[in-house]
Amino acid sequence: MANIKEIARIAGVSVTTVSRVLNNHPYVSKDKRTAVLKTIEQLNYTRNMNAVHLITGRTGAVAVILPMINSFYFSVVMDGLAQAALMAQYRLILCQTNYVPEEELKVLNMLRNKEIDGVVIVSTALKPEMIEPYCAYGPIVTCQNSGERPYSSVYIEHYAAFRHGLDYLHSKGHRKIGYCEGRENGSSASIRQSAFQDFLAEKGLPFDPEWMIFDCVREEDGAEVARRLLDMRSRPEAMIISGDHVAAGLIIEARKHGLSIPEELAVMGFDNQPIGRLLEITTIDNQLYQMGSAAFEIVHKHIHGSSLPVTRKLEYRIIERSTV
Amino acid sequence: MANIKEIARIAGVSVTTVSRVLNNHPYVSKDKRTAVLKTIEQLNYTRNMNAVHLITGRTGAVAVILPMINSFYFSVVMDGLAQAALMAQYRLILCQTNYVPEEELKVLNMLRNKEIDGVVIVSTALKPEMIEPYCAYGPIVTCQNSGERPYSSVYIEHYAAFRHGLDYLHSKGHRKIGYCEGRENGSSASIRQSAFQDFLAEKGLPFDPEWMIFDCVREEDGAEVARRLLDMRSRPEAMIISGDHVAAGLIIEARKHGLSIPEELAVMGFDNQPIGRLLEITTIDNQLYQMGSAAFEIVHKHIHGSSLPVTRKLEYRIIERSTV
DNA sequence: GCTTGCTATGGAATCCATTTCATAAAATAT
DNA sequence: ATATTTTATGAAATGGATTCCATAGCAAGC
Numbered sequence: 001m002a003n004i005k006e007i008a009r010i011a012g013v014s015v016t017t018v019s020r021v022l023n024n025h026p027y028v029s030k031d032k033r034t035a036v037l038k039t040i041e042q043l044n045y046t047r048n049m050n051a052v053h054l055i056t057g058r059t060g061a062v063a064v065i066l067p068m069i070n071s072f073y074f075s076v077v078m079d080g081l082a083q084a085a086l087m088a089q090y091r092l093i094l095c096q097t098n099y100v101p102e103e104e105l106k107v108l109n110m111l112r113n114k115e116i117d118g119v120v121i122v123s124t125a126l127k128p129e130m131i132e133p134y135c136a137y138g139p140i141v142t143c144q145n146s147g148e149r150p151y152s153s154v155y156i157e158h159y160a161a162f163r164h165g166l167d168y169l170h171s172k173g174h175r176k177i178g179y180c181e182g183r184e185n186g187s188s189a190s191i192r193q194s195a196f197q198d199f200l201a202e203k204g205l206p207f208d209p210e211w212m213i214f215d216c217v218r219e220e221d222g223a224e225v226a227r228r229l230l231d232m233r234s235r236p237e238a239m240i241i242s243g244d245h246v247a248a249g250l251i252i253e254a255r256k257h258g259l260s261i262p263e264e265l266a267v268m269g270f271d272n273q274p275i276g277r278l279l280e281i282t283t284i285d286n287q288l289y290q291m292g293s294a295a296f297e298i299v300h301k302h303i304h305g306s307s308l309p310v311t312r313k314l315e316y317r318i319i320e321r322s323t324v
Numbered sequence: 325m326a327n328i329k330e331i332a333r334i335a336g337v338s339v340t341t342v343s344r345v346l347n348n349h350p351y352v353s354k355d356k357r358t359a360v361l362k363t364i365e366q367l368n369y370t371r372n373m374n375a376v377h378l379i380t381g382r383t384g385a386v387a388v389i390l391p392m393i394n395s396f397y398f399s400v401v402m403d404g405l406a407q408a409a410l411m412a413q414y415r416l417i418l419c420q421t422n423y424v425p426e427e428e429l430k431v432l433n434m435l436r437n438k439e440i441d442g443v444v445i446v447s448t449a450l451k452p453e454m455i456e457p458y459c460a461y462g463p464i465v466t467c468q469n470s471g472e473r474p475y476s477s478v479y480i481e482h483y484a485a486f487r488h489g490l491d492y493l494h495s496k497g498h499r500k501i502g503y504c505e506g507r508e509n510g511s512s513a514s515i516r517q518s519a520f521q522d523f524l525a526e527k528g529l530p531f532d533p534e535w536m537i538f539d540c541v542r543e544e545d546g547a548e549v550a551r552r553l554l555d556m557r558s559r560p561e562a563m564i565i566s567g568d569h570v571a572a573g574l575i576i577e578a579r580k581h582g583l584s585i586p587e588e589l590a591v592m593g594f595d596n597q598p599i600g601r602l603l604e605i606t607t608i609d610n611q612l613y614q615m616g617s618a619a620f621e622i623v624h625k626h627i628h629g630s631s632l633p634v635t636r637k638l639e640y641r642i643i644e645r646s647t648v
Numbered sequence: 649g650c651t652t653g654c655t656a657t658g659g660a661a662t663c664c665a666t667t668t669c670a671t672a673a674a675a676t677a678t
Numbered sequence: 679a680t681a682t683t684t685t686a687t688g689a690a691a692t693g694g695a696t697t698c699c700a701t702a703g704c705a706a707g708c
Contacts, residue, residue: 003694014658019696027656049437050378051694055663059374061417069393070403079394082420086427091434093385094418096406103410110415113373219602249602275599278543278573327664338688343666351686375664379693 002043011039022047058117061091062299063107066122067099071217072245072273073288077122077143080292088300090117099125111137118299122292123186139302141295144187145311152302152309154294156286158188161316162195162240165268165284169238170203172324174266178211178236180225180246192242211236222249229265230257238266238324244276244283251279251323267323280321287314326367335363346371382441385415386623387431390446391423395541396569396597397612401446401467404616412624414441423449432458442623446616447510463626465619468511469635476626476633478618480610482512485640486519486564489592489608493562494527496648498590502535502560504549504570516566535560546573553589554581562590562648568600568607575603575647591647604645611638 004022008015013032020028021036028036039045053059064081066074078094085092093116097103104126110116111134118139121131128149134140135150146153169177179196181189193212200207210232213225222245229235229250241247247269251261259265269276269283276283294312328346332339337356344352345360352360363369377383388405390398402418409416417440421427428450434440435458442463445455452473458464459474470477493501503520505513517536524531534556537549546569553559553574565571571593575585583589593600593607600607618636 004696005694008658015695016658016697017656020657023696027654029656032657046433046436048378048694049434049439050374050383051663052696053374053663054372054378054665054694055696057374057663064418068403069406070399075394075399078418079392079420082393082418086420086422091439092418094388094402094406094416096403096410098410109370110373112370115373115415219598223602245598248599252602274543274569275572278547278576328666329664332688339665340667340688341686344687347666351684353686356687372664375693376666378664378695379666381693 084296219249223253226253408620543573547577550577
């Protein structure tokens with residue numbers, strides 16, 4: 001109820017002085033400072049932050065766009081973001097958009113509206129040209145390579161990482177290779193798909209469209225893939241699977257049916273998830289937590305001045321375990 | 325850059341009229357409305373939401389307090405919260421506090437500061453008496469039974485649910501029962517622990533402190549428990565485990581060492597997680613998604629008037645599969 | 649002794665939209 | 679024909695802080 005004006009009146013100072021006390025400005029005498037603090041205490045006063053946001057033009061909040069939080073991938077990235085935000089004393093607005101473009105645009109409009117100081121786009125259904133105009137209103141960081149676009153990004157080299165995994169399978173002697181992917185048209189999924197097809201073409205390996213399976217998101221989907229593989233007349237010797245959860249489902253189901261892994265079927269996971277460690281799945285770690293924390297650090301820097309867009313590439317590495 | 329005043333000047337109307345157009349107020353003539361809309365279009369104007377928040381005293385944002393997002397349990401609750409918030413056109417501020425009380429208090433103070441319209445506390449290190457004073461500043465909903473406290477809650481009957489699970493194990497003939505838990509002093513963990521000890525006492529079952537294992541959070545912890553069990557001279561016949569991820573770790577590791585489940589060791593999970601379905605773990609579903617969505621709906625109702633605190637109890641049920 | 653620099657303080661402008669109140673014209677009711 | 683209601687409009691108050699600018703006392707520098 002009380003405001004800065006009333007504090008000033010009761011403490012016998014100007015509102016400017018009260019504001020100075022609130023903001024730890026040095027030019028306030030000891031007497032006045034204590035008088036102000038006493039009054040604040042007495043009236044149980046706190047700032048109305050909306051007034052602060054209005055006048056300063058800052059809110060101390062950053063929005064995060066992602067399709068769903070209930071997925072290992074996104075919750076790890078979010079964890080990285082959240083820890084970095086906590087350190088920097090920033091607030092994170094979680095915008096779970098289910099890949100609905102209108103919702104994603106609403107979030108970008110929050111930047112225009114000055115409700116937030118920046119946006120981190122972890123994954124989106126929006127095309128880069130839809131995002132670009134919003135750069136005028138504040139910093140935007142994506143988790144996919146933004147290349148020549150005017151916004152920053154932190155990214156994994158999906159193409160190279162995936163090829164690296166394929167090379168590994170190849171080096172282990174596998175020639176008939178299958179592939180499991182999440183959304184067929186996801187932007188990183190498309191990149192991996194190209195990597196897969198380019199690799200097969202370059203090495204002259206057999207390509208069977210039946211060996212390329214999409215919409216594999218949860219453990220259960222992996223189990224379903226295992227069943228499909230068992231029914232095939234011609235089965236791949238190795239599978240590369242985006243997401244260790246899916247790989248886990250496949251492995252458990254396949255073993256249940258007596259298929260031995262890696263002898264009869266090699267499995268290479270992706271994302272280095274905890275379940276993979278437990279099942280000793282050979283996988284590719286691509287630093288999802290770091291992706292989140294780096295993304296936050298970049299928006300944070302942009303908010304505090306640095307305006308040139310940056311692109312930060314993250315390293316990946318194969319974790320050799322026992323399913324290949 | 326442009327503001328409502330400038331729009332008014334250029335469109336040749338008063339600021340009041342512009343505000344009416346922005347808020348779809350009926351008492352605006354067609355001519356003036358189109359003139360205003362045209363000017364808004366021309367100047368590429370959008371409201372400064374901070375001014376709106378200041379004058380209306382509302383922000384359309386709700387904060388969520390939870391220790392970590394990167395955990396199945398919390399990410400499912402968060403999913404429920406996020407979907408409900410999306411429907412209601414509300415923003416969610418994710419406050420990952422790592423159970424640091426100071427951070428949690430900061431969030432509650434956002435309510436005082438008028439930065440948010442309400443708070444959902446999914447899990448906290450704060451005692452109820454620390455939370456209570458903040459009820460004066462806005463609606464608070466917890467995900468643990470708030471009983472006679474002046475704030476609302478959505479909760480699972482952890483005591484009853486856990487006993488129900490124990491009863492099930494007992495009905496299947498198990499007498500030597502062990503127990504895996506997450507944080508030893510978590511508020512719901514403590515309830516489960518009492519349920520466990522009360523049950524054993526009432527049924528006159530043997531209690532071995534070695535069979536009660538804490539700090540089991542990830543798959544790996546479950547695997548570690550399996551190894552410990554294998555080393556015991558006297559081993560329980562059944563384990564009740566809070567969290568299917570942990571149960572999965574235990575089962576996989578135990579089987580790796582040749583222990584047959586459920587014959588040599590029965591395992592009852594908790595939370596009905598996807599991994600549990602894959603491994604056919606008998607578990608207790610306790611509607612975590614619904615917990616999130618209900619929690620949001622309750623804050624939402626409070627924000628829009630209804631001030632009496634409510635406590636909403638969620639149902640649980642055993643999912644019989646094949647590990648008991 | 650005079651200029652410069654630092655400390656301390658307050659007045660007033662500023663950020664920007666909403667809403668109450670007042671007024672008047674037009675439409676409807678009596 | 680008069681009284682009442684509805685529609686339309688704007689001036690001004692309101693929400694609550696920050697900050698620029700002006701002023702003044704006092705200390706240090708030359």
